[in-house]
Amino acid sequence: xxxxxxxxxxxxxxxxxxxxxxxxxxxxxxxxxxxxxxxxxxxxxxxxxxxxxxxxxxxxxxxxxxxxxxxxxxxxxxxxxxxxxxxxxxxxxxxxxxxxxxxxxxxxxxxxxxxxxxxxxxxxxxxxxxxxxxxxxxxxxxxxxxxxxxxxxxxxxxxxxxxxxxxxxxxxxxxxxxxxxxxxxxxxxxxxxxxxxxxxxxxxxxxxxxxxxxxxxxxxxxxxxxxxxxxxxxxxxxxxxxxxxxxxxxxxxxxxxxxxxxxxxxxxxxxxxxxxxxxxxxxx
Numbered sequence: 001x002x003x004x005x006x007x008x009x010x011x012x013x014x015x016x017x018x019x020x021x022x023x024x025x026x027x028x029x030x031x032x033x034x035x036x037x038x039x040x041x042x043x044x045x046x047x048x049x050x051x052x053x054x055x056x057x058x059x060x061x062x063x064x065x066x067x068x069x070x071x072x073x074x075x076x077x078x079x080x081x082x083x084x085x086x087x088x089x090x091x092x093x094x095x096x097x098x099x100x101x102x103x104x105x106x107x108x109x110x111x112x113x114x115x116x117x118x119x120x121x122x123x124x125x126x127x128x129x130x131x132x133x134x135x136x137x138x139x140x141x142x143x144x145x146x147x148x149x150x151x152x153x154x155x156x157x158x159x160x161x162x163x164x165x166x167x168x169x170x171x172x173x174x175x176x177x178x179x180x181x182x183x184x185x186x187x188x189x190x191x192x193x194x195x196x197x198x199x200x201x202x203x204x205x206x207x208x209x210x211x212x213x214x215x216x217x218x219x220x221x222x223x224x225x226x227x228x229x230x231x232x233x234x235x236x237x238x239x240x241x242x243x244x245x246x247x248x249x250x251x252x253x254x255x256x257x258x259x260x261x262x263x264x265x266x267x268x269x270x271x272x273x274x275x276x277x278x279x280x281x282x283x284x
């Protein structure tokens with residue numbers, strides 16, 4: 001008790017700063033893995049650590065030996081299992097204000113507003129006609145590997161061009177359009193499918209691809225369903241379904257501004273979010 005009191009009495013300004021930095025780092029790490037599969041893996045690791053300490057305390061030598069060796073080999077396994085989360089963390093560090101670029105590559109507010117208007121109008125025009133579409137808008141993480149899988153276009157963003165690309169039975173309608181630096185860079189691009197097994201079973205390949213690319217980068221994907229004629233938007237592995245045109249405009253406006261990744265670009269009450277955990281329950 002007295003030792004603890006002495007420690008508290010001897011805490012200086014540098015000690016407080018040191019503790020604050022460590023707390024901030026742990027908070028950011030938690031926010032990176034929150035509502036992802038990594039959160040469950042971290043809980044499993046904590047269980048193993050506690051079990052190892054208990055086996056030492058109760059002198060269960062065989063159990064303790066197995067758990068210790070498992071933890072040792074597990075360090076290598078963690079690098080493989082947590083590869084997506086490690087990549088996201090490094091990308092997050094790269095998007096700090098000191099070295100970050102302007103999301104979307106827009107040179108002015110007028111360019112951004114015009115692009116948002118053209119994309120939104122094109123998406124809802126396609127929705128009214130029940131024509132499927134998938135549009136990916138780059139933010140700060142580059143998507144050149146996605147662009148290279150499609151047909152290069154490098155054209156100004158217009159609703160007419162976007163609509164024409166997705167007209168059925170045309171050469172480029174099957175695939176995604178990639179937008180970068182205020183330009184339509186490519187069409188017919190291939191996207192990775194999400195591995196989230198908790199998504200609604202009625203979601204097809206287009207929606208799963210739209211979610212999958214946002215799990216790999218900080219881009220925004222806009223999905224138009226040819227079955228329902230609804231427009232959905234995905235970011236950071238989360239999907240909001242059946243959004244309005246004004247909602248889509250606001251999402252794009254916030255996403256293409258220099259904002260911290262941990263701030264939600266979605267409003268809380270509009271749209272239907274797919275596939276996330278909160279307080280032990282799964283929401284569809």
